[in-house]
Amino acid sequence: MHRLRARSAALSSGLGLLLGSTALATPVLALAQAAEAPPAAAAAPAAQAAPAPAPAVREGMVRRIDVRGNERIEPATVISYLPIQVGETIDPAKIDLALKSLFRTDLFADVRIDLQADGTLLVTVEENPIINRVLFEGNKSMKEDKLKDEVSVRPRGIFTRSKVQTDVARIVELYRRSGRISANVTPQIVQLPQKRVDLIFKIDEGPKSGILRVNFLGNKAYSDNDLRDVVVTEQSRWYKFFSSNANYDPDRLEYDREQLRKYYRNRGYYDFRVSSAVAEFAPDKNGFAITYTIDEGRAFKFGKVNVETDLKKLNPDVLKALIPFRSGQVYEDQKIEQATDALTFAAGAAGFAFVDVRPRYTPNRETGLVDVTFEVKEGPRVYVDRIDIVGNTQTLDYVIRREMNLVEGDPYNRALVDRSKNQVKALGFFKDVDITETPGSAPDRTNLQVKVTEQPTGEFSFSAGYSSVDQVVVDLGVTQRNFRGRGQDVRARLSLGSVRQQLDLGFTEPRFLGRDLAAGVDVYFYKYDLTSYSTAPYQTTSVGTNLRLNFPMSLNSRGSLIYTLRNDDVTVGDSLCTAAYQASSLCSQRGSFLTSLVGYGYRLDHRNDPINPTRGYYLQFNQDFAGVGGAVKYIRTEGETGWYHGFTKSLILSAVGSAGYVNGWGGDAIRINDRFFKGGNNFRGFETAGIGPRDITGGRSDALGGKGYAIGSVELTVPTFLPEQYGIKAALFSDFGVLGGLDSEYKAQNGQLIDPTDPTLGRVDIRDSYAPRASAGLSVFWRSPMGPIRFDFSQVLAKEDYDKTELFRFSTGTRF
Numbered sequence: 001m002h003r004l005r006a007r008s009a010a011l012s013s014g015l016g017l018l019l020g021s022t023a024l025a026t027p028v029l030a031l032a033q034a035a036e037a038p039p040a041a042a043a044a045p046a047a048q049a050a051p052a053p054a055p056a057v058r059e060g061m062v063r064r065i066d067v068r069g070n071e072r073i074e075p076a077t078v079i080s081y082l083p084i085q086v087g088e089t090i091d092p093a094k095i096d097l098a099l100k101s102l103f104r105t106d107l108f109a110d111v112r113i114d115l116q117a118d119g120t121l122l123v124t125v126e127e128n129p130i131i132n133r134v135l136f137e138g139n140k141s142m143k144e145d146k147l148k149d150e151v152s153v154r155p156r157g158i159f160t161r162s163k164v165q166t167d168v169a170r171i172v173e174l175y176r177r178s179g180r181i182s183a184n185v186t187p188q189i190v191q192l193p194q195k196r197v198d199l200i201f202k203i204d205e206g207p208k209s210g211i212l213r214v215n216f217l218g219n220k221a222y223s224d225n226d227l228r229d230v231v232v233t234e235q236s237r238w239y240k241f242f243s244s245n246a247n248y249d250p251d252r253l254e255y256d257r258e259q260l261r262k263y264y265r266n267r268g269y270y271d272f273r274v275s276s277a278v279a280e281f282a283p284d285k286n287g288f289a290i291t292y293t294i295d296e297g298r299a300f301k302f303g304k305v306n307v308e309t310d311l312k313k314l315n316p317d318v319l320k321a322l323i324p325f326r327s328g329q330v331y332e333d334q335k336i337e338q339a340t341d342a343l344t345f346a347a348g349a350a351g352f353a354f355v356d357v358r359p360r361y362t363p364n365r366e367t368g369l370v371d372v373t374f375e376v377k378e379g380p381r382v383y384v385d386r387i388d389i390v391g392n393t394q395t396l397d398y399v400i401r402r403e404m405n406l407v408e409g410d411p412y413n414r415a416l417v418d419r420s421k422n423q424v425k426a427l428g429f430f431k432d433v434d435i436t437e438t439p440g441s442a443p444d445r446t447n448l449q450v451k452v453t454e455q456p457t458g459e460f461s462f463s464a465g466y467s468s469v470d471q472v473v474v475d476l477g478v479t480q481r482n483f484r485g486r487g488q489d490v491r492a493r494l495s496l497g498s499v500r501q502q503l504d505l506g507f508t509e510p511r512f513l514g515r516d517l518a519a520g521v522d523v524y525f526y527k528y529d530l531t532s533y534s535t536a537p538y539q540t541t542s543v544g545t546n547l548r549l550n551f552p553m554s555l556n557s558r559g560s561l562i563y564t565l566r567n568d569d570v571t572v573g574d575s576l577c578t579a580a581y582q583a584s585s586l587c588s589q590r591g592s593f594l595t596s597l598v599g600y601g602y603r604l605d606h607r608n609d610p611i612n613p614t615r616g617y618y619l620q621f622n623q624d625f626a627g628v629g630g631a632v633k634y635i636r637t638e639g640e641t642g643w644y645h646g647f648t649k650s651l652i653l654s655a656v657g658s659a660g661y662v663n664g665w666g667g668d669a670i671r672i673n674d675r676f677f678k679g680g681n682n683f684r685g686f687e688t689a690g691i692g693p694r695d696i697t698g699g700r701s702d703a704l705g706g707k708g709y710a711i712g713s714v715e716l717t718v719p720t721f722l723p724e725q726y727g728i729k730a731a732l733f734s735d736f737g738v739l740g741g742l743d744s745e746y747k748a749q750n751g752q753l754i755d756p757t758d759p760t761l762g763r764v765d766i767r768d769s770y771a772p773r774a775s776a777g778l779s780v781f782w783r784s785p786m787g788p789i790r791f792d793f794s795q796v797l798a799k800e801d802y803d804k805t806e807l808f809r810f811s812t813g814t815r816f
Contacts (some may be wrong), residue, residue: 059091063119070125071195073107078123081105082221090115091517102800106160129159132196138203143179147201150174155430159189159197168201175205177249182206183274209248211235212287221269229257232261233290248288253277264296265333270363270370271297300331303369307343309376319376322346329607331370343374345415354379354411356728382412384448385440391452393430399487400450403427405555412446419555424450424612429482431455457482459722487511489520499582501527508548518550540673544595550659560601567594568673589672596630599623606643614646626674627666628774634670636662650719659710661741669743675705678739681760683711685735685775690804692739693768699802703764704742711737715779727783736774736798742766767802 064086067075082098084090094114102111102125110126136147151167153159168185175183183206190198214235216224228235233252257274264272274812275293282289286747300326307316322342325335339358347355356379362371384406389397401407403423405416417435425433432453440446457480479491489508495501508520526542544566553559569592600623607616620640627633638660646652664670679690689703696702715733722728749764777794799805 018453036494042359058115059089060115061089061119061255062086062115064120065121065123067123067125069127070128072130073125073127075472078102078125082123084121090121106158106162116668117814127195129191129197130193131155131157131159131199132192133198135198136203137200137201138205141180141205141208142175147171147174148813151201153199159199164199167354171201171203175203177251178208178247180206181209181248195760206248209281210287211248211290212282213289215289215291216294217291218275219296221264221267221296221299227263227292230259231291231292231512248279248290250279253279253290260292260294262333265331266343268299268301268330268334270300270361271295271332271365273297298365298368300327300368300370302327302331302335303371304373305365305371306373308373309375310558311347311352311378311472314347314352314376318546319343319374323374323432336372339374341415343376344629347376348413349417352378354381356380380444382444382446383440384408384410385410385442385445387445388447388449389452390449391430391454393454394457394485394655395452395454395482395487396485399429399482399485400424400452402516404450406448417448419448421706422608422610427482427487429454429457429487429610456551500529501525516552520546520548522546522548530563541571542673556606557602557604560603560622562599562601564595564597564599564624565630567592568671570671570673593632593671594630595626595632595674596628597624597626597632598628599625599636607642613644614652615644617641617643630673632671633666633668634662634664634674636660636674648719650717652717654715654717655712656715657710657712659708661708664743667673669745670707672705676703676709676739677703678709678711678737679804681790683735683737683773684733684777684779684792684809685796685805685807686773686799688805691773691799693742693766694802695764695766696802697765698762701802703804704746704768706739706768706769707741707743708738709739711735711739729781731779731781732777733779734774734776734797736772738770738772740768740770742768767800771800772798773800773803 055166062084063418065079065082065084071079072436081102083101084094084098086272088094095115098112098113102108102123108125109128112124113121114122114124116122131153134148134151134153136144141145142224150170153163153167154171164187164442168187171185172183184204186202186204188200188202190200192198205634211233212235214224214228214231214233216227219227233249233256254277257277260274261272273295275295276291278291278293279288280291281287305320305323305325305327307319307323309316309319323339324342325339329335336359340359343357346353347357356377358375358377360373360375362373363369366372370438386408387401387404389400391641394398402425404420405423406413406420409738421433430452432451434451436449436451438447438449457710476494479493481489483490487510489506489510491504491506493502493504495504503525504522505524506520506522508518510518512519523545524542526540528540545565547563549561551559570589572590602619602621603617605616607613607618618641622638624636638658640656640658642654642656643653644652660676662670662676676692677689678692679686680688683691689705692706692709693704694701713733713735716730717729717731720728746766747768750766754765774797775794776797777792779793780791782789782791789810794807795808
C-alpha cells in the first residue's frame, strides 16, 4: 500500500498551522473539532452496506478503477487525471506517479491509491475546499480594491496552501514598498458547509518607517544638498505628506545608486562608484538613516575620438563627424549613448540593418583623458518574426500596425523600432506605449511586443464658466479622436460666450484611400464681438469650409495642402463711423468679402517625444495664396521652430520662435480679418490683440492687427514637488517679439483732421511700430476635472504706451 497524504486535519486545525502562523479564530476551531468525528460516524452505515475492500497488493493488473471521497468532482474527471488505464500492469513507481499527477491539479487536499487483490484500483480523495469569500481585516492605509488586485485567490476558486503563501508574501511586499517594513499578515480560514471556506487576511500594518537622514560620505565635488536632489529617496518632513519617496524601500536604494552613477559620469567622473548604501534603523524614532559611501575619483575629459569599421560602404571620417562630442570636452556617458544611436542610425540608413556599435574606452588616469574608439561591425542577422499588439481594448490592431516602420520578416533595426514607438504615441490614443523584444522561433528571429495602455479619446461635454479671455462661456461638444477604434477624428462643438460664438464640425481620415494620407474637411461658423476691445460696436462673422490633405515626405517630415473658402462680414457701429470720420481704420473694413485660397505646408520633426518632448527640435513652414477666385488677394507666409532640452524629468528648457508676413497683390490692401493679432495665450503679459498697430484717435483704442510679426518664447519647466496624479505643472517663461505693419492707405490717414470743418475734434492718431515687446512670469498648468486649465502670472518688461497689458490670465491650456 502506498500513500501520499496531506491530511484534512491540517485544514481542521487551521491554515495557521499549514503556513506556520498563529492559531485560527474560535469558529474555525469549533468546526475543526466537529469535523474529526462526523466523517467516521457518517461512514458507518456506508461501511455496513458496502463489502469490505479486498486486501491491497504491491503490483498487478488494473481491472477497474473505483473513485471514493469525491463530492463535487465527477469520478470520470478524477480518472482522466490518472496516468493509468484499465488493463495496464502497475507497480509502486506508477502509483507514485499517479499520486503526483493528482496533487498537481490543486484539487485535492489528500489522495490515497491502493491496488486491491481483485484488480480494483481504489482511489480515495479528499477535495480542497472552495473559497467562498476573500476578506481583509486591519488594512487602514491601503484600500481593499488594491489588495484584491494583488492577491491571486478569488471567490469560487480552489483553496490551496501554496497560493495563500504566495499571496501573503505579495501583501507584505506591497506594504514594504509603501514604507511599512514591520507589516505582518496572518491568513485565517472559517470553514463553511459543503466544503467551502472564507479566507481572511488579518493585517497588522505597523507604523510607517520614514527617512530620518540621507547622508553622503566621500563627496568633495558636490555637496550633500546637491546629491540629495539627485537621489529619489527623500528625508521625511511634516510638509511632505504627498511624497511617496519619504519612506524606506530597499529597492529604491539600488535605483539611487544608479542615479548617482549617472550624475557623476555625466559630469566627467569616469571612475565614479558607490562603495555602499547602508540603511540603519532607529527603533526609538521609527525611521532609517541612509548613508551612501562614494568614491568620486578624478574628473576626466574626452581624449582621442575615433571610429573603426571594416564595412566598405561606411566611411569612418563621415561617421566621426556624426559624433556629438570632441576631444577636450568634459566626459559624459550620455554623449556616448547619443553617439552610439547616431552611428547605428547612420549605418541603418546606409543599408546596414544588422550593425553592432560598441565603444572602447582607454582611460589615462595621469592626464585625465579617456580615449574613445567606436567599433562599427556587422552584427548578427536578426529578423522580425512576429509583431504582437497587446493592451488595445478599443483601438483596432491595424491602426497601430500601420504606424510601425517594421513588418514581419523585415530585418530588425533598433532605430526603426524607436521611431515606431514615437509614431504610435503620437496618435494620442494611448497613455503609455512600450515595445519590447522577446525570443522568436529561431536564434535569428525576434518578436516585438507592442504594449499600449488606452486612454479616453472621446468626450461629450457640457460646461458653463468664466474665462478672462471669453468671459461668460457655455460649451457643448462631442469629440472622438479614435472613432470606432479606426483612428478617425470626428468633432462637433458649439460654444457660446460674451466674446465668441462658434459652431465647428470636422472629420479627418488618417489613411485616405488606404495610403498614408490624412484627409479632412471642416465646416465652421465664427462670430466675434470685439466691442470690449474697441470703443464702438465691432463684430466679425466668418462662415467657411476647409479641405485638408497631409502626407509624408520623409521619415521625419510631412507636407500638407489646404483649400479654404470663407466669407467674412465686418460690422462697425455708427457711433464710430460718423460722417466726419468715414476714413477710420475700422470703418473702411465694413462689408462682406469672399476669400478663396490654397495653401501648402512642410513640417520637420526631430523631437524625442511628440507629446511631451525633452530633446530635439522641429521646423514648420506654411504659405497661403488667396485670390483663386473670391474678392481677396494676398500671400501669407508663416514659419515656426522649437528646440527642447531636458536636464531632468521635471526640468526642461524649451525655446520656440515664430514669424509671419502677409502682403496683398493686384493692388489689394490687407483687410483687418487677414492681419495678425498677437497677445493673450501667444504673447503672455498682454491682452488678446494687446500689441501691434492701434487706432487711438479721440481716446479710442482699436486694435488693427499687423502685416508682420516675429515672436520668441523661452520656457523652463520647474518641479512642483506634487505627485503626478494631481496633474499640476509649472514653468518660468519669457516672451518677446514685435508686431506691426499697415498698408500705406491706412497710414496716410495719420495726422489728418477728423473733421476739417471742426479742428477742435483733433487729428487721426494711428500708432504703428515694430518696437520690441517683452514679458516674463510663471505659468501653472492644471489637468482639472473640468479639463486642462492654464494660469499665467506675468510682468511686462518692454511695451509701447498704447499696448494693453494684463498681469494675470486663466484659460484652457494649449500644451499640457
